[in-house]
Amino acid sequence: MPRNLDLTALRSFVTVADAGGVTRAAGLLHLTQSAVSMQLKRLEEGLGLSLLDRSARQIALTGEGEQLLSYARRMLALNDEAVGRLTASDYEGEITLGVPHDIVPFYIPKVLKRFAADFPRMRVNFLSSNTRALLGQFDRGEVDMIVTTEEGVSPGGETLAEVPLVWVGAPGGRAWKDRPLPIAFETQCIFRPSVQRRLDAAGIPWTMRVETGSTRTVEATVSADLAIHAMLSGFWVQGTEPVDHGGALPDLKTYCINLYRGPTGLGEVEEALAGYLREAYGALMQAPAQQRPSRSIAAIG
Structure with a gap:
């Protein structure tokens, strides 16, 4: 049998x-x-x-x-x-989810696919921006649910994972040895101020290699070995890799990946989506950094 x-x-x-x-x-x-x-x-x-x-x-x-x-x-x-x-045919409507550029690939597509399978008549309005912009939209009630990358977590938020920042540069690059140290960040990048403070505290002179709001410009600059950047461990883009600086550069902060939920009135649907996000980024905490997939699409900041 x-x-x-x-x-x-x-x-x-x-x-x-x-x-x-x-x-x-x-x-x-x-x-x-x-x-x-x-x-x-x-x-x-x-x-x-x-x-x-x-x-x-x-x-x-x-x-x-x-x-x-x-x-x-x-x-x-x-x-x-x-x-x-x-x-799930009784659930019908829409929910707006916002996620920062740098933590979208690999995790969010799986979440959206699972949500669509479980709630086929629900529509997810997905948007991607930087954390500062997403927090502003959430405060204005323009977004139902957001994921952020922050140094801490504000009241009402839930921390899904804690991930350290790491220095990244071109494979085999030498830009990290230059002084002043050339760095590249978007103007609204949430990591930019804390990186600058760490360099100042370490007495390392630095120069901002580009002033841009474009993720593509930052990626191209770093990939060309004209500057280095800082990203969450395991989320570096194709054409870059962690810098093996041997202690020549300061250690960087650990950031929280947080979830904020507004009063959607969707009950079980909202809780399900929150649960999928919780599982996706919770699993990230268990994977060694070298086993986390790097991104092939530019999405820095």
């Missing part, structure tokens, strides 16, 4: 694999750690296979676990699509 896989257990298995551990996965699933562990145990016993290698400090997948993970993702995606299309 054919055996059936438990989708609930599969969802826990996938979340553990993505989060890198049971504790973090339990928080994302809103379950106790013991409940997640029990689901994994039942899944392994049902298949008669070891799916997780628990011998190391951090849980890793066995060969069988890696194979199951691929199937599990497809099964859950199909399940979520079916449930969303069959049960």
